[in-house]
Amino acid sequence: MILVDYRLKLAKRMLFNKKGSLIGAVLAVTIGILVIHVNFVIFQGLFDAIVRDISNYRNGDVLVTDEADYINKSDLSIVSWFERIPYVVGATPRLSSTAEMNMTKNGKLIEETRVPIVGIDPFRDIKASTVHETVSEGNYVFSRNSIVLGSNVAADLGGAEVGDSVKVLVVDRFGEDQIRRFTVSGIAKSPGGQGFDYTAVVHIDTLRDMLKRPGDTGSFMVKLNDPSKASEVKEFFLRSFPNDDFLAETIEESAEEQLAGFRSGIAMISMIGYFGMMSSAFAILTIQMMLVNGKTKEIGIMRAIGAKRKDILIVFIFQGMIIGAIGAGVGTAAGLGYTFYAKETKMSFNNSLPLEVSYNWEKIIQTALTSFALAIIASLYPSYRATKLLPVEAMRTV
Amino acid sequence: MSFSIEKGEIVLIVGSSGSGKSTLLNMIGLLDHPSNGKIFIDGVDTTTLDDNEISSFRNKKLGFIFQFSNLLTDLSVLENVLLPRQIGGTDGAAEKEAMDLLNAVGLEKQMHKRANKISGGQAQRVAIARGLINHPSIVLADEPTGNLDSVTSETIVQLMKSMAKKLDQTFIIVTHDRQHFGQVDKVITIKDGRSYEGEQPSGMEVLA
Numbered sequence: 001m002i003l004v005d006y007r008l009k010l011a012k013r014m015l016f017n018k019k020g021s022l023i024g025a026v027l028a029v030t031i032g033i034l035v036i037h038v039n040f041v042i043f044q045g046l047f048d049a050i051v052r053d054i055s056n057y058r059n060g061d062v063l064v065t066d067e068a069d070y071i072n073k074s075d076l077s078i079v080s081w082f083e084r085i086p087y088v089v090g091a092t093p094r095l096s097s098t099a100e101m102n103m104t105k106n107g108k109l110i111e112e113t114r115v116p117i118v119g120i121d122p123f124r125d126i127k128a129s130t131v132h133e134t135v136s137e138g139n140y141v142f143s144r145n146s147i148v149l150g151s152n153v154a155a156d157l158g159g160a161e162v163g164d165s166v167k168v169l170v171v172d173r174f175g176e177d178q179i180r181r182f183t184v185s186g187i188a189k190s191p192g193g194q195g196f197d198y199t200a201v202v203h204i205d206t207l208r209d210m211l212k213r214p215g216d217t218g219s220f221m222v223k224l225n226d227p228s229k230a231s232e233v234k235e236f237f238l239r240s241f242p243n244d245d246f247l248a249e250t251i252e253e254s255a256e257e258q259l260a261g262f263r264s265g266i267a268m269i270s271m272i273g274y275f276g277m278m279s280s281a282f283a284i285l286t287i288q289m290m291l292v293n294g295k296t297k298e299i300g301i302m303r304a305i306g307a308k309r310k311d312i313l314i315v316f317i318f319q320g321m322i323i324g325a326i327g328a329g330v331g332t333a334a335g336l337g338y339t340f341y342a343k344e345t346k347m348s349f350n351n352s353l354p355l356e357v358s359y360n361w362e363k364i365i366q367t368a369l370t371s372f373a374l375a376i377i378a379s380l381y382p383s384y385r386a387t388k389l390l391p392v393e394a395m396r397t398v
Numbered sequence: 399m400s401f402s403i404e405k406g407e408i409v410l411i412v413g414s415s416g417s418g419k420s421t422l423l424n425m426i427g428l429l430d431h432p433s434n435g436k437i438f439i440d441g442v443d444t445t446t447l448d449d450n451e452i453s454s455f456r457n458k459k460l461g462f463i464f465q466f467s468n469l470l471t472d473l474s475v476l477e478n479v480l481l482p483r484q485i486g487g488t489d490g491a492a493e494k495e496a497m498d499l500l501n502a503v504g505l506e507k508q509m510h511k512r513a514n515k516i517s518g519g520q521a522q523r524v525a526i527a528r529g530l531i532n533h534p535s536i537v538l539a540d541e542p543t544g545n546l547d548s549v550t551s552e553t554i555v556q557l558m559k560s561m562a563k564k565l566d567q568t569f570i571i572v573t574h575d576r577q578h579f580g581q582v583d584k585v586i587t588i589k590d591g592r593s594y595e596g597e598q599p600s601g602m603e604v605l606a
Contacts, residue, residue, distance in 0.1 A: 014472050298470050302485070305528070
């Protein structure tokens with residue numbers, strides 16, 4: 001019994017004998033932490049989900065382009081070079097343009113202009129991208145005259161369906177109109193709309209023919225089994241082709257423009273979370289003031305029997321530490337529970353983009369330590385007030 | 399006023415209500431500061447001590463028994479008795495000494511009860527034990543029987559007297575209940591801001 005510091009023991013007893021105040025203070029810390037965790041799961045999860053989808057559908061982990069707009073090297077040479085690297089899952093060429101489309105539906109001609117059109121290599125694309133998984137009806141591009149329409153393009157064309165015939169017009173490199181008829185092989189619809197919902201997908205060789213760009217490629221998207229190696233792979237690639245004008249970017253670099261606004265949004269949401277935590281600190285301060293007021297007589301007795309001001313200060317700071325420790329523990333457990341739930345259920349809102357939920361241990365520990373520190377800081381003023389009580393006057397308190 | 403008290407004496411401070419008995423006791427107990435004059439305890443001029451020294455002095459040299467016992471209700475009986483010792487920096491013998499004191503005041507069976515679960519008379523006995531745990535130079539008691547019935551008051555008075563004799567302990571007791579205490583070593587009467595030795599003010603100020 002004697003081994004425990006009497007001030008800690010007294011702080012604990014005073015606090016645990018005021019269960020209402022203890023629960024209130026712990027709840028304040030818990031809610032503060034939970035707000036941070038929920039914010040992180042939702043907003044960081046949304047950010048990571050967008051990064052994931054941009055990487056999976058469009059840019060890969062490394063995106064290779066050329067300063068001269070088109071890459072002249074053969075697909076085989078570039079893809080083979082990448083696929084020798086153990087980190088690389090797959091590499092695939094892409095070629096992009098815009099098209100005009102029309103189709104006759106129920107006897108009515110419907111035209112659609114300025115539709116983004118992407119040429120892909122069907123055999124390589126399914127290794128490096130997950131666009132094929134978004135084809136909810138029919139199949140991915142499998143032949144030179146098949147086309148996959150994004151769900152929004154299909155809707156704009158009056159409800160194009162698998163098997164319908166679509167006429168596609170592109171302007172080639174010489175400014176001539178090139179028209180070809182395609183059969184709709186599939187309709188693509190991605191959760192959250194980050195896929196090719198507004199795009200048409202055709203075979204890359206067909207698009208090259210139409211654009212009069214045989215052998216030209218717009219970009220190569222490279223998918224890695226370990227995205228953290230992206231910079232390493234990029235640098236290695238650029239070093240290996242010193243005489244070409246290749247540009248290589250990691251997902252953070254290639255998607256920077258799309259993500260910049262979102263990043264500042266997340267920073268703002270985090271700040272709101274920390275303001276929530278500050279509110280918790282004010283709640284603790286209020287509860288601690290109530291505890292000090294409720295223990296005025298005890299403070300007087302302690303001072304009368306020889307406790308120094310410092311001892312009184314320590315008792316109430318210990319109370320803040322106990323509140324902070326329990327609150328940080330409960331809040332972190334609740335936050336981890338929510339994160340686990342969000343991860344296991346692949347949480348999404350209104351069936352849209354599934355959040356990319358991760359456990360950021362550094363952030364979790366930082367949040368717990370911050371709330372613990374805030375609980376102590378919030379206890380400083382009430383503790384100081386407690387030390388200012390005069391023993392005789394304090395003992396007169398009923 | 400000026401008076402001195404020898405070690406082992408039981409001194410009663412009596413006087414009418416509002417005469418300043420408790421104020422005098424609070425000054426001796428360093429809970430109040432005299433506006434002028436000096437108070438010497440064990441040869442130390444206590445009016446020159448700073449706040450930390452006063453706290454240490456109160457802890458080591460003074461024991462307190464208040465009218466309403468003033469125990470910490472969050473602690474057990476034993477923990478209340480131990481508290482002054484722990485404040486001063488505990489030692490291995492403290493717990494045994496506290497138990498011995500509780501035995502001496504007849505509360506050995508109540509020592510693990512919460513302080514708010516015992517009667518007023520028992521609480522006052524705990525306060526006596528707490529006042530004695532640090533072997534103080536003086537135990538100061540402010541109306542120790544003021545809140546008790548006459549039978550319990552008698553028990554408390556006898557207990558204080560027996561402890562004073564057994565431990566050669568100085569007690570300064572403020573009371574308006576003179577007859578309960580019977581024979582004591584000294585009685586100081588406060589009247590009109592002056593102190594007189596004896597039951598009735600004789601006009602002769604006591605200088606010691």
